Amino acid sequence: MLVFSRKKDEAIMVGSDIELKIISIGRDTVKVGINAPRQIAIHRKEIFLAIEEENRNAALKTVNSNQLNFLKGLVKPSDE
């Protein structure tokens, strides 16, 4: 991993169009401002990891025949 030391108001360029700027430095948090093209998705890493894990859960917990029957039961009452 590339590591830089930066002071408040200093920035880092990633490529020619992504800017990471140190907005403020607190006791145990830094505020980072990001300028990037609109089509670049930017998310907190913990959210991204949580989504990845939830996708795996959705893929691994395959619905079995009992659960399918439960689902059919759910659907019917609203039709009547």
Add this chain to the structure above:
Amino acid sequence: MEKIPSVTFGEVEIDKDKVYEFPLGIPGLVGINEYFILEKPELAPFKWLQACQPNYLSLMMLDPVFIDNTYQVTLTEEHTKIIGDCTQEDLIVQSLIVVPEDPKQMTANLIAPLLFNPATRKGMQAVIDGRKNMLRVKVIKD
């Protein structure tokens, strides 16, 4: 038509012309870029995101408006760069559902909806602004 061995439903027929390409894939499901929306009339409104590539995973989905009738995804350039231009009316939005052992406890992922553009046959998983507690929203209210 092509037959594939769905993990959930066994052998199913899919219409090759209706397969969606996910150029970015889906986080956590490495190496799968082709998906089909599998519908079973007796299980509507639930649908399945059926992978068209091994291991032919099938993930349960539900239109999030069934959970929150105000739910809406506003398309931005971040999305249209990937799935192409799409009107809000044509856009198909689905939330992945995790079904635990007790299906009454099933949850929907409302923070990362799947977007499908029927015109371009491209799809993606978006991340909308929201709180982390939207990751597992109960489908069946107590």
